[in-house]
Each structure stands twice: as C-alpha cells, then as structure tokens.
Amino acid sequence: MFLFQDKPLSPDLQTLLDAVALLDISEFRLFELAYRAWYGNDAGSRQLEQDFADYMFCDEVPIWVRHYARGVVKQAALSQSGKFPYPPKDRPADSASIRRGLRVLLGLIFILVFLIVVSSLSPEWLQFGNECYFPPCY
Incomplete structure (x- = not known):
C-alpha cells in the first residue's frame, strides 16, 4: 500500500503514451x-524544444501531437496485425555524413594506435633506466 496515490493521467497524456508504446519510439520522436x-516540414529545434518542455513540465499536449497520437491509436485498433506503417520512414543517411563518420572513426583509431606505440617505446626514448614504469611491467 502506497502512502501517496498518483493522480490519474489526463486522456490526452494517456493517448500520447499509448501511441509512444505502440510505435516503440521516444516521446520527443513522437513530437x-x-x-x-501536421505542418508538412521538419520542426525548428527551438520551437520543438519549447513545446516539448511545456509537455514535460506542465503536462500540456499540443493539438498537433494530440491529433497524431489519436491517429496512431486509431490505426492500431483498425490494424489486424501488430505492425502498421503509420510513422513515415526516416530518411537514409546521406553519403557525406557517412564519410564524415568514417573519417572521425579512422582518426580515433590512429590516435589510439599512436598512444599505444608511444607508451610501449617511451622507456627507450626517455632513458629513465632499464625499468619500465607503465602498468604491464611495474
């Protein structure tokens, strides 16, 4: 038995959470x-963050999110199978972002290999003596 009872969710909030669960996405992604x-284009980051902050802190669900969530729940109820193609597919990554990611990955690998080589050869270069001061040799 709990000391404090949670207040019941509003129908709009419950519909939004049901839609998020059906689509298996985050609430921000649903926004x-x-x-x-609703608008036919992608949202600006400031506008979407402001609307999402109002939702998170004040439980205010914008009309366009409410409409979309109701559509998702309605489509799921009409669908016979568990899968339904309601959310639009994400755009595939463009080749420029893939190339940039590969360059960053190769750069990190190069830095890691360089640090390993420097740490393994540093006793000979710095000539502290015949002792190794790095973890494998203590």
Whole structure:
C-alpha cells in the first residue's frame, strides 16, 4: 500500500503514451513525427524544444501531437496485425555524413594506435633506466 496515490493521467497524456508504446519510439520522436505530419516540414529545434518542455513540465499536449497520437491509436485498433506503417520512414543517411563518420572513426583509431606505440617505446626514448614504469611491467 502506497502512502501517496498518483493522480490519474489526463486522456490526452494517456493517448500520447499509448501511441509512444505502440510505435516503440521516444516521446520527443513522437513530437517530431507529429510536427512533420501536421505542418508538412521538419520542426525548428527551438520551437520543438519549447513545446516539448511545456509537455514535460506542465503536462500540456499540443493539438498537433494530440491529433497524431489519436491517429496512431486509431490505426492500431483498425490494424489486424501488430505492425502498421503509420510513422513515415526516416530518411537514409546521406553519403557525406557517412564519410564524415568514417573519417572521425579512422582518426580515433590512429590516435589510439599512436598512444599505444608511444607508451610501449617511451622507456627507450626517455632513458629513465632499464625499468619500465607503465602498468604491464611495474
């Protein structure tokens, strides 16, 4: 038995949470999809963050999110199978971002290999003596 009872969720909040569970996405992602469906373009980061902050701290669900969430729940109820193609597919990553990611990965690998080589050869270079001061040799 709990000392404090949670207040019941509003129907709008419950519908939003049901839609998030059905689509298996985050609440913020639902806001992005709802904005794209309602306005026809991607949201600006400031506007979406402000609307999401109002939702998180004040439990205010914008009309476009409410409409989208109701559509998701309604489509799921009409669908016979568990899968339904309601959210639009994400755009595939462009080749420029893939190339940039590979360059960053190769740079990190190069730095790691360089640090390993320097740490293994440093006793000979610094000539502290015949002793190794790094963890493998104590």
